[in-house]
Amino acid sequence: MDAAAEVFAEHGFRNATVREICQRAGANVAAVNYHFGDKASLYAAVLAELSRLAQDRFPSDAGLDDNATPRQRLTAFIRSFLQRVLSEDLSARHGRIMAREMVEPTEALDRMARDYIQPQADLLRDILRDLLPPGTDPALTRLCGLSIVGQILFYAHCRPVLQRLQPEGAFAVPELDRLAEHITRFSLAALDALGRHNATTPRGRSGTRPALPR
Amino acid sequence: MDAAAEVFAEHGFRNATVREICQRAGANVAAVNYHFGDKASLYAAVLAELSRLAQDRFPSDAGLDDNATPRQRLTAFIRSFLQRVLSEDLSARHGRIMAREMVEPTEALDRMARDYIQPQADLLRDILRDLLPPGTDPALTRLCGLSIVGQILFYAHCRPVLQRLQPEGAFAVPELDRLAEHITRFSLAALDALGRHNATTPRGRSGTRPALPR
Amino acid sequence: MDAAAEVFAEHGFRNATVREICQRAGANVAAVNYHFGDKASLYAAVLAELSRLAQDRFPSDAGLDDNATPRQRLTAFIRSFLQRVLSEDLSARHGRIMAREMVEPTEALDRMARDYIQPQADLLRDILRDLLPPGTDPALTRLCGLSIVGQILFYAHCRPVLQRLQPEGAFAVPELDRLAEHITRFSLAALDALGRHNATTPRGRSGTRPALPR
């Protein structure tokens, strides 16, 4: 399973070959079929295992006590999410594989979405509800969540591009602490502003909202 | 090449098959090798052509006159970027292919990064420079750019997941206008706040900056 | 297709290998998939072709003119059926393959039954209707047909056993003429007797019918 995780993370489900997995594991080609039935089941097993690992290692509420403020909870959420996505060790495979699932979904994605992603989405929604003023349009809450997640996943998806941009090295993925701090600060600033505005014009689509340029 | 663009956008380089391309083009299986040498060269040709097309069709300064404000320029940038990436329109193939390249780079990515992505990155950097106070740390400018691009590309990369989240339909990719408006508003709010703060403590790493929670 | 017919006749659909077919045909392993799509389609094509050949070469009404008597038509039916089943040349493959289909049916059997076997069954039924007295129970007509076909197909199915029985050679499949004559004579005798009896006790299940022993 270790070898499988590596190869799947590297090539994706479809392009990973059982042969490479087995070779890297020092096992026979038939080993996968013997132990897991087929390639897809191995993949499912790997995904389940990695999800578990990632959740254990980087819980979304790392270091929070029961009376943590919403800002603290968002900070922890972003940081642990980034860790799961960026860390180079074992659980990094999880991020890579998830990224691939998003671009080229397999049947396994359904289960992942239900068991793994949905809870995260719910958690983030709850945090944002506490951060935004009561009565905020749920659609707006959702969009804010997606803006936050987008900032994070960007580093999981686009690393190859960042490495190729000039000036050389300037776009290397920043160290995790710096990154977590930035995304948190950027997002909190936006949420504060949107919340402030929204509080005065609850629900309504536009009204006195400061006009967008153009 | 038209057929190739379609198929590559749909399946990515590796999973696209020469057969499907030729079939869709009503041509012989050997046509690709005859006209382009091999599959990779066809891909390169398609990418070059699409880059040219995309630049023409969705210029990042769409509808702006020479004395557009930075806010207007950012608004236009976000909107045209989203269009390139999301529209189902023929000419959107470029965006889809690029998104795939980011997750699963081929040799073509080097050229793409240099010729196509880099100018976009430079353009965004220039806009942000104008939006943020003079003297802002270039690293921060960069991070802000990545936060904006991340929010946009998220919808290109993660659509399959969004479709699978509950409540059913609530996470469907919003219509482009709504999305562009949100991302613009979210980002401008963040930039304003970060700029305001940064203006008072130029350069310095932290200082009197309002402490992050935790 | 020639090689395929040979190999399928020899080993049956499932146990025939594409490799052997291609090797025997001096072609590449991928040839089957190129020309026919897959093994099953090749098999279907072979079956269709052989059916056509067999029908053409040994028509069930060989040598009959329009006012042939029922006895003459049964004679011709049995003889041509045996020819199709026993002849060692091309069309013999047809018999072997059909025999295998019966023991281990594939999806192709449905089509064969409908297009090839059913018409033969109908033809035989018509002949028997003319041979048996009017009012004969259709179920009896059917059983008589099966008795006749059974006698014929026996030589297609059980050749391997006949060759192994003592006295050596006594059970070799007799020459076709001798066999056709015997089966015809045996069956006509039975039909005459059953018809005679049945004519006196139409329909009824037993009655004055000569009691079966035991």
Next chain:
Amino acid sequence: MDAAAEVFAEHGFRNATVREICQRAGANVAAVNYHFGDKASLYAAVLAELSRLAQDRFPSDAGLDDNATPRQRLTAFIRSFLQRVLSEDLSARHGRIMAREMVEPTEALDRMARDYIQPQADLLRDILRDLLPPGTDPALTRLCGLSIVGQILFYAHCRPVLQRLQPEGAFAVPELDRLAEHITRFSLAALDALGRHNATTPRGRSGTRPALPR
């Protein structure tokens, strides 16, 4: 061995898998090789065992006393043969396996022919000798025997086809009693007629024999 008999009867030697056998027996995959050496030896063992069982269970002289008439003996022969071949009963496996061996012989067939089929053939020959007039050409006796066996085995071999013929259900394999009765009656009628005729023209190939049509 019980599980093996089941699986071999169902799928034939080649298509039966050791895995299915062991699974059905609740044993380990290696059990076959451990206890019997290899698949072929297991098959041989099963066949030997089944032959013994079948002889015991469906004796060809079932219910006959010593002074049974030849007609009674033929009736019993046909009936027990049909039972061995058709019954879904556990001990019918032998018949099913034999039917398969005839179409797709394995090395085991030699032994089977010698030990099991030959005695049956001899028994039938003896019955027919008593039924046909003295001096009947042994070749004719043989052909009559094959005609009878052919009618019986037909139902063992061609069931899949019968199920596919129109009118729906009309060709379903009839219940054993009805079938045994028909085959017996059909065959006795034929034997009587052939015997009557043959008695007047002993040996001779044709002569005054009523001309076959055509």
Next chain:
DNA sequence: AATGAATGAGCCTTCATTCAT
């Protein structure tokens, strides 16, 4: 004595590529 794990040969199929025409 018996087994779970592992093996390697072989199967059908797919695909980019080549080649004779």
Next chain:
DNA sequence: GATGAATGAAGGCTCATTCAT
């Protein structure tokens, strides 16, 4: 100039068999 036919490498999978325990 262009193509239909053909190729061989590779992929996932099945299966009888072997082997260490």
